[in-house]
Each structure stands twice: as structure tokens, then as C-alpha cells.
Amino acid sequence: xxxxxxxxxxxxIDEDLRSYFAEYGEVSSAKVxxxxxxxxxxxxxxxxxxxxxxxxxxxxxxxGATVDGRTIKVMVARPKEExxxxxxxxxxxx
DNA sequence: GTTGAGCGTT
Numbered sequence: 506x507x508x509x510x511x512x513x514x515x516x517x518i519d520e521d522l523r524s525y526f527a528e529y530g531e532v533s534s535a536k537v538x539x540x541x542x543x544x545x546x547x548x549x550x551x552x553x554x555x556x557x558x559x560x561x562x563x564x565x566x567x568x569g570a571t572v573d574g575r576t577i578k579v580m581v582a583r584p585k586e587e588x589x590x591x592x593x594x595x596x597x598x599x
Numbered sequence: 600g601t602t603g604a605g606c607g608t609t
Binding site: 507509511512515536537538539541545547548549550551575578580582583 | 601602603604605606607608609
């Protein structure tokens with residue numbers, strides 16, 4: 506389950522995000538999107554949880570929760586690849 | 600040391 510988290514404090518890093526969601530279940534991956542040049546947090550991130558039930562619970566519990574003085578927004582992430590998937594292992598025969 | 604709507608780098 507991919508989870509999108511926004512309205513995060515700029516001080517929050519990926520391990521913080523992981524610790525938040527780890528309270529509700531196993532977290533396979535957690536990352537706060539940071540600027541590539543300044544390494545500053547963009548204020549949102551993504552969390553991946555293998556257990557969908559735990560993910561839903563984490564979303565329900567963490568959405569609207571106050572973290573670092575800010576009410577964070579947690580929701581299921583949109584499919585990153587909505588564009589037509591092309592076979593990666595095919596030759597350039599398209 | 601700053602800022603504030605949003606869907607990411609692998």
C-alpha cells in the first residue's frame with residue numbers, strides 16, 4: 506500500500522515518517538521528498554506498507570494528526586504510473 | 600537561518 510503524506514513539518518525526515526507509521530504496522534519504505542539541491546524537505550512524503558489493513562489503520566489514525574505542531578494529511582497515494590505501461594524488456598520495435 | 604500547495608529520485 507502506497508501512502509501519501511503531506512503538510513509535514515520541514516524538520517521531519519524519512520526516519521521520522523517511518524517511526525510514525527511503524528506504530529501501526531510494518532513499514533517497508535518511508536521517504537520524505539527533499540529538494541535535490543538544498544536537501545530541504547518539501548513537506549510531503551511517501552510511505553509503503555506491505556499490510557493493507559495496517560496501512561488503512563495508519564491512514565485513519567494519522568490523517569489529521571498533529572505532528573510537530575502541524576496537522577498532517579495522510580491518504581492513499583495515487584498510482585505513480587497511470588500512463589500506459591510499455592514492456593521494458595521489449596526491443597525498440599514500437 | 601527562510602517557505603507551505605502538492606504526488607517522489609530508486
